[in-house]
Amino acid sequence: MAAMLKYDLFPGLSRRDVLRMGAAGAASLALPRFASALAASPTTTSGAERELYAATLLDWCDGMIRHQIAGIADPNLRGALLCPACGLIHGRCGDAVYPLLWAAHHTGNEKYLRAALDVNAWTERTVSRADGSWVNDLTLSSWKGITVFHTIALSEALEHHGSLLDAATRRQWTERLERAAHFLDGFISIETGNINYPVTASLAFLLTGRMLGQQKLVERAHGLAHEALEHFTPGGFLTGEGHPLDAVTAKGCRPVDLGYNVEESLPALALYATIAEDGTVRDAVLKALATHLEFMLPDGAWDNSWGTRNYKWSWWGSRTSDGCQPGFALLADADPRFREAARRNLEQMAACTHGGLLYGGPDYFANGEAPCIHHTFTHAKALATVLDRASFEATAKPRPNIPRDEPYGVKSFPEIATHLAAVGPWRATVTGYDFEYAEHVQQGGSGAGGGHVSGGALSLLYHQTLGPVLTASMTEYQLIEISNQQTHREGSHMALTPRVECGPAGAFTSVNDLRAVVTAQHGENQAAFEAVGRLLNVARQAPEGKEPHYRLHYRISESAMEIAALVDGGTDLRLVVPVLARATDAVEQPDARTVRIIRPGGVLKITLNGAAAFEPVAAERTFNLVPGFQAAPLVVRLTPDTETVLRMEGVLKAG
Numbered sequence: 001m002a003a004m005l006k007y008d009l010f011p012g013l014s015r016r017d018v019l020r021m022g023a024a025g026a027a028s029l030a031l032p033r034f035a036s037a038l039a040a041s042p043t044t045t046s047g048a049e050r051e052l053y054a055a056t057l058l059d060w061c062d063g064m065i066r067h068q069i070a071g072i073a074d075p076n077l078r079g080a081l082l083c084p085a086c087g088l089i090h091g092r093c094g095d096a097v098y099p100l101l102w103a104a105h106h107t108g109n110e111k112y113l114r115a116a117l118d119v120n121a122w123t124e125r126t127v128s129r130a131d132g133s134w135v136n137d138l139t140l141s142s143w144k145g146i147t148v149f150h151t152i153a154l155s156e157a158l159e160h161h162g163s164l165l166d167a168a169t170r171r172q173w174t175e176r177l178e179r180a181a182h183f184l185d186g187f188i189s190i191e192t193g194n195i196n197y198p199v200t201a202s203l204a205f206l207l208t209g210r211m212l213g214q215q216k217l218v219e220r221a222h223g224l225a226h227e228a229l230e231h232f233t234p235g236g237f238l239t240g241e242g243h244p245l246d247a248v249t250a251k252g253c254r255p256v257d258l259g260y261n262v263e264e265s266l267p268a269l270a271l272y273a274t275i276a277e278d279g280t281v282r283d284a285v286l287k288a289l290a291t292h293l294e295f296m297l298p299d300g301a302w303d304n305s306w307g308t309r310n311y312k313w314s315w316w317g318s319r320t321s322d323g324c325q326p327g328f329a330l331l332a333d334a335d336p337r338f339r340e341a342a343r344r345n346l347e348q349m350a351a352c353t354h355g356g357l358l359y360g361g362p363d364y365f366a367n368g369e370a371p372c373i374h375h376t377f378t379h380a381k382a383l384a385t386v387l388d389r390a391s392f393e394a395t396a397k398p399r400p401n402i403p404r405d406e407p408y409g410v411k412s413f414p415e416i417a418t419h420l421a422a423v424g425p426w427r428a429t430v431t432g433y434d435f436e437y438a439e440h441v442q443q444g445g446s447g448a449g450g451g452h453v454s455g456g457a458l459s460l461l462y463h464q465t466l467g468p469v470l471t472a473s474m475t476e477y478q479l480i481e482i483s484n485q486q487t488h489r490e491g492s493h494m495a496l497t498p499r500v501e502c503g504p505a506g507a508f509t510s511v512n513d514l515r516a517v518v519t520a521q522h523g524e525n526q527a528a529f530e531a532v533g534r535l536l537n538v539a540r541q542a543p544e545g546k547e548p549h550y551r552l553h554y555r556i557s558e559s560a561m562e563i564a565a566l567v568d569g570g571t572d573l574r575l576v577v578p579v580l581a582r583a584t585d586a587v588e589q590p591d592a593r594t595v596r597i598i599r600p601g602g603v604l605k606i607t608l609n610g611a612a613a614f615e616p617v618a619a620e621r622t623f624n625l626v627p628g629f630q631a632a633p634l635v636v637r638l639t640p641d642t643e644t645v646l647r648m649e650g651v652l653k654a655g
């Protein structure tokens, strides 16, 4: 293995010296060189913030190395990263080459260099194709659009850390990138895949065009970036996460996915605009980042409770995209909130990291779920980009607020038929979004039923002190992308969106009606929403016979949040409110109309009016992979034509 190392990693030592000392010993000698290289870099940093980026990235690199196949000589396996959640090798694991090389450069430890070379070699042996492409997976998906992302990762690895490689390896990688760029040149147009592919291809063409000195590629970068500008709404949303890209629904909505936009498209476009010094694109990205930032929760999570592709929603972002950090951190000079957003999201990801791997949501670890390693190797790239390219200038100012820190009342976003409320300590999302996403790209996905919620659902409720209280999941959990989602194990799991439902197993619910009418009102320190629609199943069919209609009111004030539910018919009618609660949060039910959930910051008290009563709360927590929470499901039997009001209050600890 030592023969794979490049000996000028260790200046002043001969090859014989390095072999005699062992690489680890030589690496320790090399540290001062790396330290001085970092000190001389233009990214002069303020300590704690940069340290969190670096420490998290190193932790992830160590986690990936612990899952790298090393003990099996078979070249079809050796060097790949084995996923503990999926029990397979994700074909894209070679993207780890970039963060692993960052770690090698940062620490001087040869184990990271060896890991980077090994995972890259595996990639070339298995998922590389003669036409210059890389495919998504060994067997589950032969999608070649993914070439965009490995091209960017390999380009960034070479550009920032190519000095760690010997000349032959650098030449080999450069030639491979040239073949990839020429494949993409014939493969990518603005219509290829969802919008994140052509948008990120602009960055792939720019990086390779500059590296190879090929103006044609640079022009392709410019062309795609400017075509992408036509897919921003006047309000600042990037549309096109769904087909057709320019689709407009009955409610006038466009296909938008928060996760893909903030973690893939906008960061790539920000990097494109920065390197190309393209002011037009930069201005569009700045506006879009500000709009998308409206959906960041105070804990750094992304509220994608409504997005077209939220089957991959994880509390911190999206399962297989790269991470929001480059977009927000690279353009932070324009808006100090951007740097804060990148940092809070990093803190959220760090909190979801255990044993060096990023788990798919806050409660995956507690629920005994394994982490899909895909999250780690893609999000590691985003942190490496920030550490290589962003500035962390020290500032004496306090950390700035992000939009949802402020109790601003109500904001409405017609492009996605979604409203946000911020009243007192409550942050809420109500959605009637009616874009239906159908997956055409990946093989194996069922593509039938199961998507983002609609119907005027209360798709998110967050309390400033108590944290997340309610959240949407998919209407029904489905594997839309078979190699990019996890499967529910044994144990309780259910849809988490608060809802009214009827019929056997609650098949007909208030989250499926795309035609539901949602209205919003707000006054002094209060907000109110009304949703009127039909109880439908995931195929958007009503029960046979009478079509039951519902009316839901959400009333939010400083002191409480109320859900008032009224249904005009249907059998086995229920109000189902799964309240987020870890197994370690005690759930008390002192009487039939009261439930108390004991959180670290205080108590969430939930009460019912009139004759309504909670069913006994199950001792076992339920769980949903999207977006990764445990919950205590509260169930209330409803009587037709009788309004039932559920009231939530936060009782905080003194001091």
Ligand SMILES: [Zn+2]
Pocket (backbone or CB within 6 Å): 083, 084, 085, 086, 087, 090, 371, 372, 373, 374
């Ligand atoms: Zn996996």
